[in-house]
Amino acid sequence: MPKEIWWKSMITVEEIGKSLGDRQILNGISLELSPDEVLALVGPSGCGKTTLLRLIAGFEKPDAGRILIDDFEASSPTHSIEPHKRKLSMIFQDLALWPHLSAMGHIEFVLGEARGKQRRSYRERRSVEATELLDRVRLKGRMHHYPHQLSGGEKQRLAIARALSSRPAYLLMDEPFSSLDTEIKQEMIELIGEIGEKRRMGILYVTHNAEELAAIADRVVVLKAGRMAESSCRDAFSRTLHVLSAPFARKRGLP
Amino acid sequence: MKLPRLLAPALFILIGLLVLSPLTAMIAGSFAARSAAGDGSTAHRGLDLDGRLFMPAQRSLAIASGTTVLSVLLGVPSAFFISRAHFSARTRKLFSILSLLPALIPPYIHAIVWTHVNRMIKPLVGLDFHNIWGVMFILSMAYYPFVALTTRSGLDSVDKNLEEASLLCCRGWRTIKGITLPLALPHLFAGAIFVFVFSLIEFAVPDIMRVHVYPVEIFIQYSAFYDERSAAVLSLPLVAVSFGLILVQKRIMKGRSFVQPFAGLGGKTAAHRGRFLSIMAASFCFFLVLLSVLIPTGVLICVAGPVSTYIQALKSSGEEIGYSLALACLGSLAALIPGFGAAYIRERSKSRGTALLFFIGLLPFAIPPVSMGIGLIGAWNHPFLDLVYGSSLVVVLGYAARFLPFSLLMGSAGVKQLNPGIEEAALLVTGRWTHILAKILLPLMRNSLAAAFFVVLILSFGELGSTLLVIPPGRETIPIKIYNLMHYGADGTVAALCLLTSGIILSFFGLFLAMERKLGKGSVV
Secondary structure, eight states: OGGGSSOOOEEEEEEEEEEETTEEEEEEEEEEEEOOOOEEOOTTSSSHHHHHHHHHTTSSOOEEEEEEETTTTEEOOBBBBGGGGGEEEETTTOOOOOTTTTTHHHHHHHHHOOOOOGGHHHHHHHHHHHHHHHHHTGGGGTTOOGGSOEEEEEEEHHHHHHHHTOSEEEEESSSSSTOOHHHHHHHHHHHHHHHHHTOEEEEEEEESSSSHHHOOSSSSEEEEEEEEEEEGGGGGGGHHHHTTTHHHHTTTOOO | OOOOOHHHHHHHHHHIIIIIHHHHHOOOOOSSOOOOSSOOOSSTTTOOGGGHHHHHHHHHHHHHHHHHHHHHHHHHHHHHHHHHHHOOHHHHHHHHHHHHHHHHSOOOHHHHHHHHHHHHHHHOOOOOSSSSHHHHHHHHHHHHHHOOOOHHHEEEEEEEEHHHHTTTTTTTTHHIIIIHHHHHHHHHHHHHHHHHHHHHHHHHHHTTTTOOEEEHHHHHHHHTTTTTOOOOOOHHHHHHHHHHHHHHHHHHHHHOOOOTTTTTTOOOOOSSOOHHHHHHHHHHHHHHHHIIIIIIHHHHHHHHOOOHHHHHHHHHHHHHHHHHHHHHHHHHHHHHHHHHHHHHHHHOOOHHHHHHHHHHHHHGSSSHHHHHHHHHHHOOOGGHHHHHSSSHHHHHHHHHHHHHHHHHHHHHHHHHHHHHHHHHHTTTTOOOHHHIIIIIIIHHHHHHHHHHHHHHHHHHHHHOOHHHHHOOOOOOOHHHHHHHHHHHTOOHHHHHHHHHHHHHHHHHHHHHHHHHHOOOSSSOO
């Protein structure tokens, strides 16, 4: 019997709560993310979207509830497994590219170092793999360039390549395209969509932008003041946003 | 913003007067004819120093290198633990403050403490501090906070997202090795260079520990052999090496601020957590505080003895304490005005002229205290300048000149934090530059100004090397009194005065912390 059937392959967030000082950032949030879907998380600034991503990534511990990754408890108020053991990757809002590493260096750092006798052959394999990945995001000609030598779109592609290089099962994206112009944004959305589909990767996507929602998401979760206001499927996008978060939708120019 | 036309020339004159006049006098002295005791030969040839020059130079380099290595070994883990271990905000602040204390205590007090320790433990374990290893250790105790402070500033300025991006794929140790430390490396190097330069030009500690190093040789040439020319000639290579290193340091830092003491407090980075790390961090930080603050204080208290010693010390040295305080305050103010002025025009007009002014202002970092004293004598010891040289003004000028770089760097860090748009917005309302200075710039820079004032005040209060040469007859500052009493063997009084001096310095520091709390965080040192 194949191993996969023994556990449910998804991220499950159960009644998560988080406060900072006296302020309740998240309150009783529950959601699920399957390996092959793109879930968009929307809501006004300060509603707790980024905090939720950080909790799922394991950078912070929840005050209540728990997070399961593939049926294993990853986070709870008393227990938290390390971020690198969660089979997920993240594209940060400011990209968080390492200024002292070249494009190639970024990927090689993620792919890691082998020990002992296999070190040399592993380095060769690692180099081949990094080159292939950079080629895929059209950065092959820029692989020895540092982040400050890359254009906005190239930096974005490098951030995507880095996130994918660890072969994550889930990808968290925190408004990654907010500072891009329409053309590059479109290109990135297509790239993410293509890679997500090919790899059967679950994507949790935080955004403010209605166009991005329509282009990427299979499902939408609306957060409001740390609570889940609504969750709906792709077809119910417009209605959900219009009815349940009308002020937010109007602000963003949605129908 | 358009600056007043006379500001740059006025600053050139002021900084030239403070820094270039003693330096020029020192260089001119090295070319001058020998004094009556000499043979009348000119220029640098025929310096009668035979083999005695080589060993002190070698020792100075060895001490500077060893002190730097030891300071890095102590300072970097301390910085990492304070910045990254999972401490509560209060514990982190406590360790931050405690880790600064050894740097506030003048190095000669550290030396006095360890001579007493040496006396106590030598018969028991045979360990002797009166050698270059002892000097290295003592200087490391005094200077490791410089490495810790700059490294912590580097660590605190690392964007937490950069570390978290790595933690998603790697273990904590790989993140530290591959991301955190390389990003903080420029700050670490900057701190290490500070320590190397300070140890290279240090006079008091090797002198107290009876280790014959290069700056001691300069002092001997001047005060024992009355050979001003040899002393000046000997100073030049030290100035050149030190200034070369300061330039390297500026290049490494690429305009970053050296230190932001309380930035990032309150658990900004949630990266490297774990109970084991926290326990290890707390133990290491406590061990350092024990070695560099608690043991020295305990030793001084034991040596000083009963309360009557303190009362006696206060009675006999009250005048010197007051005199030192007055001079240090004046010196601090005298360093603040040109330092902040030059920093401001450097940051706002990136011309070659302002860059030159900035570099001139940094020069005193590289001038050994003894050489600064010799330069001050050469510059101001003229019959028509008796008003300066014959009074305490020369000491104030010495303080201002020696510690001008601190004021300059803090001013530069303060101005960097100011958005130029703030001044431009004010310019739309008023064209009066003084008005903008008084109502906009100074209030916004008050934290940096306060920090610079207190740092220069503390350093001036403990200054010994140059004051020893230029103090007017019949006057004594408290470091000179301690230095003289130490040679008469008055251990109890010396220990009491060391404690009183340290207490006064710590109260300055406390006052600064209280002011900072009142003014709001975010000052840049």
